[in-house]
Amino acid sequence: MNVREPADQLGYFQKRQKEIVETIRQLVELESPSDVKQSVDRVGTVLASRFSELGGKIKFHPAEKFGKHLQIDFRPRGNKIKPVLLLGHMDTVYPIGTISKMPCRVSKGRVWGPGVLDMKAGIALALHVIEAMLEWNNGKLTRPVTLLLVSDEEVGSASSRAITEKLAGDAAAVLVLEPAYGLHGAVKTARKGVGEYTLQVTGVAAHSGLDFEKGQNAVIELAHQVLEISKLVDPKSGVTLNVGKISGGTRVNVVPATAKATIDVRVASAKDGTEIDRKLRALKPFNPHCSVSISGKMNRPPLERTDAVAGLYLKARDLAQGLGWDLAEAAVGGGSDGNFTASLGIPTLDGLGAVGEGAHAEHESVVISELPRRAALLAGLIQMV
Ligand SMILES: [Zn+2]
Numbered sequence: 001m002n003v004r005e006p007a008d009q010l011g012y013f014q015k016r017q018k019e020i021v022e023t024i025r026q027l028v029e030l031e032s033p034s035d036v037k038q039s040v041d042r043v044g045t046v047l048a049s050r051f052s053e054l055g056g057k058i059k060f061h062p063a064e065k066f067g068k069h070l071q072i073d074f075r076p077r078g079n080k081i082k083p084v085l086l087l088g089h090m091d092t093v094y095p096i097g098t099i100s101k102m103p104c105r106v107s108k109g110r111v112w113g114p115g116v117l118d119m120k121a122g123i124a125l126a127l128h129v130i131e132a133m134l135e136w137n138n139g140k141l142t143r144p145v146t147l148l149l150v151s152d153e154e155v156g157s158a159s160s161r162a163i164t165e166k167l168a169g170d171a172a173a174v175l176v177l178e179p180a181y182g183l184h185g186a187v188k189t190a191r192k193g194v195g196e197y198t199l200q201v202t203g204v205a206a207h208s209g210l211d212f213e214k215g216q217n218a219v220i221e222l223a224h225q226v227l228e229i230s231k232l233v234d235p236k237s238g239v240t241l242n243v244g245k246i247s248g249g250t251r252v253n254v255v256p257a258t259a260k261a262t263i264d265v266r267v268a269s270a271k272d273g274t275e276i277d278r279k280l281r282a283l284k285p286f287n288p289h290c291s292v293s294i295s296g297k298m299n300r301p302p303l304e305r306t307d308a309v310a311g312l313y314l315k316a317r318d319l320a321q322g323l324g325w326d327l328a329e330a331a332v333g334g335g336s337d338g339n340f341t342a343s344l345g346i347p348t349l350d351g352l353g354a355v356g357e358g359a360h361a362e363h364e365s366v367v368i369s370e371l372p373r374r375a376a377l378l379a380g381l382i383q384m385v
Pocket of ligand 1: 089118119153178179
């Protein structure tokens with residue numbers, strides 16, 4: 001089979017759709033919540049064996065609390081081109097046992113199950129794409145490829161971030177296997193930066209009947225602060241602050257001495273991230289007898305639509321056009337590990353994984369008929385970037 005042309009490559013993957021679905025099923029049935037190390041490690045072991053069958057060089061990066069991060073290198077001998085970094089994660093948001101309530105099944109043209117879209121299907125695509133490219137080129141890739149599958153993406157990537165950044169620094173481009181946006185399968189060329197902060201208020205406790213005047217109510221102070229924080233929201237420039245949780249006080253008849261709030265921050269630009277950080281740290285108590293302190297930080301810088309990102313998107317759009325479809329781009333609020341690599345200035349394209357619906361929800365599913373197109377697009381990009 002001649003598979004030089006994108007259309008031939010698409011045909012190749014259409015013939016292998018069933019195999020791709022089988023791999024997805026195998027991965028979904030291995031549950032892998034971020035906080036259960038041994039379960040994520042089991043996924044890593046299975047994937048290591050499948051990729052080493054293809055000739056990939058396996059390296060596990062130890063992680064204390066999380067599963068080992070899995071790095072797989074394909075280094076065709078004598079090929080000096082910079083590698084492409086394929087970026088994914090093995091962990092999911094679903095606790096062990098979810099699979100019995102939402103079993104992996106194929107129906108209505110989709111594969112369903114916990115973590116199927118985000119992002120077991122993305123990993124399966126990478127596996128079958130590498131397998132195909134080896135087959136097309138006599139067992140040797142046309143360029144070096146590194147695949148990094150981390151185990152803590154759903155909980156902020158603290159233990160894998162340095163590895164991601166190191167490998168991205170060596171790469172020509174980063175292709176992120178996160179799900180596409182929407183059922184039309186748009187890729188993601190902008191993602192918001194994400195931060196989490198905790199505001200702690202300290203007042204003075206007192207008996208609410210005997211010593212009411214001696215008390216300094218931390219809950220009231222917190223209420224003022226929450227309103228102040230909500231003034232920083234600016235939807236037009238993509239800045240949101242969500243006071244998602246508050247707590248305070250001990251008993252109804254005690255003037256509360258402590259109260260706290262946790263705040264989720266999203267920004268579209270790094271500049272706004274710095275600005276919001278500064279404003280949160282500058283919060284002053286309304287009641288001079290209370291004190292406020294803020295902890296936390298911006299955890300993920302935004303993935304901004306830089307020229308490098310846009311350039312990669314245009315290549316992908318041309319490729320898709322050759323395959324007969326219009327590949328749209330989207331800006332989204334959620335962060336991914338692509339945020340880290342794009343903010344280093346490495347050309348990054350996100351949302352190259354599967355097309356589907358319901359990430360992190362009961363109806364999480366992947367559209368099967370879209371899989372061959374996604375595989376052909378990924379294969380094309382690996383060859384050309
Ligand atoms: Zn994900």
